[in-house]
Amino acid sequence: MTDAVERGATCPVAPRGWPNPLLPEYDQLPEGRPLTQVTMPSGSKAWLVAQHDHIQRLLADDRFSVEPHPTFPIRFPAPQELLDMIARDAKNLLVTMDPPRHTRVRQMALPDFTIKAVEKLRPRVQELVDEYLDRMEAEGGPVDLVQALALPLPAQVICELAGIPESERDTFTRNAAIMVGTRHSYTMDEKLAANEELMKYFATLVTEKQDNPTDDMLGNFISRASRTDEFDHHGLTLMTKMLLLAGYEFIVNRIALGIQALLDHPEQLAALRADTPGLMPKTVDEVLRYFSLVDEIIARVALADVEIDGVTIKEGEGILVLKGLGDRDPAKYSDPDTFDIHRDARDHLAFGYGVHQCLGQHVARLMLELCLTSLIHRFPELHLVESDEPIELVDGLPPVHKLTVGW
Numbered sequence: 279m280t281d282a283v284e285r286g287a288t289c290p291v292a293p294r295g296w297p298n299p300l301l302p303e304y305d306q307l308p309e310g311r312p313l314t315q316v317t318m319p320s321g322s323k324a325w326l327v328a329q330h331d332h333i334q335r336l337l338a339d340d341r342f343s344v345e346p347h348p349t350f351p352i353r354f355p356a357p358q359e360l361l362d363m364i365a366r367d368a369k370n371l372l373v374t375m376d377p378p379r380h381t382r383v384r385q386m387a388l389p390d391f392t393i394k395a396v397e398k399l400r401p402r403v404q405e406l407v408d409e410y411l412d413r414m415e416a417e418g419g420p421v422d423l424v425q426a427l428a429l430p431l432p433a434q435v436i437c438e439l440a441g442i443p444e445s446e447r448d449t450f451t452r453n454a455a456i457m458v459g460t461r462h463s464y465t466m467d468e469k470l471a472a473n474e475e476l477m478k479y480f481a482t483l484v485t486e487k488q489d490n491p492t493d494d495m496l497g498n499f500i501s502r503a504s505r506t507d508e509f510d511h512h513g514l515t516l517m518t519k520m521l522l523l524a525g526y527e528f529i530v531n532r533i534a535l536g537i538q539a540l541l542d543h544p545e546q547l548a549a550l551r552a553d554t555p556g557l558m559p560k561t562v563d564e565v566l567r568y569f570s571l572v573d574e575i576i577a578r579v580a581l582a583d584v585e586i587d588g589v590t591i592k593e594g595e596g597i598l599v600l601k602g603l604g605d606r607d608p609a610k611y612s613d614p615d616t617f618d619i620h621r622d623a624r625d626h627l628a629f630g631y632g633v634h635q636c637l638g639q640h641v642a643r644l645m646l647e648l649c650l651t652s653l654i655h656r657f658p659e660l661h662l663v664e665s666d667e668p669i670e671l672v673d674g675l676p677p678v679h680k681l682t683v684g685w
Contacts, residue, residue, distance in 0.1 A: 324596035342578035351596030370513035441494030567626035
């Protein structure tokens with residue numbers, strides 16, 4: 279293994295040459311990608327984990343916690359009042375709960391996120407995709423695919439899942455778009471105002487669904503939760519925000535990045551058109567694997583000493599799971615920096631691993647599958663149109679705020 283080191287700020291691999299500074303201390307991992315220790319802005323120690331098998335082992339280990347601890351690896355300097363607010367909110371968010379409470383709360387939401395439940399959405403999601411593509415075709419190209427499809431479709435699907443009335447959807451879609459937009463598009467003040475408006479709306483929505491239960495994902499969750507003492511009204515409001523927004527930016531970007539990758543690889547696009555039923559499942563997984571790099575870093579803190587391959591992660595030390603690099607691990611995937619829709623990438627880490635694996639992954643897969651399938655067959659001459667508008671990085675992550683296509 280390796281001694282503790284402090285490192286610089288570039289990423290060894292990045293799609294289309296984008297820089298991606300994952301950590302202020304991070305540069306290149308040693309040969310073989312062993313665990314590498316770094317010092318966080320707070321002065322606490324954390325271990326970078328980038329090897330695929332290490333990531334799976336550590337994320338499945340219940341000796342690591344997602345709940346706030348004094349030495350939790352926070353990647354940025356933060357005032358104490360912000361840390362206190364994060365700690366308060368964390369008590370009401372599924373993603374920052376440990377078992378057994380995490381298990382209880384996840385079970386309240388899970389029935390509406392199973393494969394069987396999500397497959398029932400397929401006709402409606404396809405209908406929505408067709409509506410947006412009809413509009414694209416009527417307006418004529420070139421168009422910005424993000425604004426025409428990738429941004430509005432997930433918002434509409436989320437509104438359908440949540441049972442948000444048509445008359446109220448503009449509040450959600452408008453503010454959600456601001457919150458996932460880049461600084462190129464919106465100021466921080468605009469983002470904070472959008473968050474405040476959404477929280478007020480979600481608080482009202484929770485009350486309405488408590489008073490008049492509805493048979494939809496959000497209504498069912500609120501009904502189940504209201505029969506327990508797990509949440510107060512504010513807690514249910516925070517959980518509503520998490521359930522409706524947690525995967526929004528993720529799928530917006532994957533729709534745009536997925537079509538961009540296919541258009542960048544015309545021979546693979548031709549193969550996919552020729553055998554869509556056979557290759558689309560692999561294509562979806564490869565898009566998720568290949569662009570896992572642009573996803574968030576998973577953080578945990580050790581509740582006990584944990585040994586892995588001769589390295590002891592001590593109680594109180596954190597781990598920072600670089601799952602994007604895990605999905606580019608040459609020990610797991612041959613030629614990992616190559617986009618290849620023929621590979622078996624089902625074991626990718628884009629949705630995480632273990633008990634905290636993404637609850638909405640089947641919804642995300644469905645949207646990505648239907649968007650890619652419909653686009654490549656509806657527009658056989660689809661192509662990228664070069665744009666001078668820059669890709670702007672937010673916290674080192676490259677969200678796609680514009681992708682111009684023609685046909």
